[in-house]
Amino acid sequence: MTDAELFGAGERSAVYRAIHARRDMRHFAPGAVDEAVLARLLEAAHAAPSVGLMQPWRLLRIRDRALRAAIAELVEAERQATAQAMGARGGEFLHLKVEGVRECAELLVAALAPDDGTLFGRRTLPQEMAVASVACAIQNLWLAARAENLGLGWVSLFEPAALAALLRLPAGARPLAILCLGPVAEFYPRPLLELTGWRQARPLAELVYEDRWPEAP
Known part of the structure; x- marks a missing residue:
């Protein structure tokens, strides 16, 4: 690889820092x-990988205040x-504080586009691979937002059919995520569900297996 293709130590550290500092934010400033x-x-979201290069994500920026209220x-x-x-x-x-729809600076909806018939890479898992591709775009957006110091x-x-109707999505399209974006006073030091005692994250060692799924203890 050329020097331009290689990540230096500082760049590599910044990538891992963004991954581990990312939080699912509910409180906005x-x-x-x-x-x-x-x-x-x-652009970061749009740079995500997608199965068969189908790019099934559609991102709707909600600017109408009445629509946001709905x-x-x-x-x-x-x-x-x-x-x-x-x-x-x-x-x-x-x-629990579970959303910041009214308070966030920007409200986006990530939707799955109508199926375009892509077969490459999704013959056996057509719906799952389309949804996974949209999730990759959301994760890119999430990490880029953290790097921009935004929550x-x-x-x-939400009920998908009701939100689809509000947004006038075409037949075959469906909303997958409402994304609240904006400045925050601070980032949670740990996931909010841990801080509130709702649930604790499991250690990596419990979730990585070798060769086959282990037998139940």
Whole structure:
């Protein structure tokens, strides 16, 4: 490789730092996202890998305040439904901060485009590979936002058909994520669900296997 292709120690360290410092943010501070910065973030998302180079992601920037309010209402309806489905933990769940739809500087929706018939790499897993490709774009956006010192939160609390109708998505398209983006006062030192005692992350050693899935203890 040429020197231009190689990552130096400082560049390599910055990549790993962004990965480990990334957080799913729910608390946002006042302020805006500069248009040039937003353009860089969207380019980062668009640089993601996709199976068969199908690029199935579509990113909708929500600028209409009434539409944002309607999306927030959808999220709240699903938050209440989720709490009810959780039974004994429902009350505890309702005390968690799970989204920042109304407060964030920028609201984006990542949608899966109608299937374009790509067969390369997805004959046996057509839907899964399309969704995985969109997830790669979201992760690129997330890491780039962290490098720009902006917070991003992935909200999955919504009824897909209702959000698709609000956004006038075509047949075959579906929303996969509401993305809250903007300045934050500080980044969580650890994942918020750990800080609130909701759940603890498992160590890597428990999740990496050799050759075959281990037998249950």
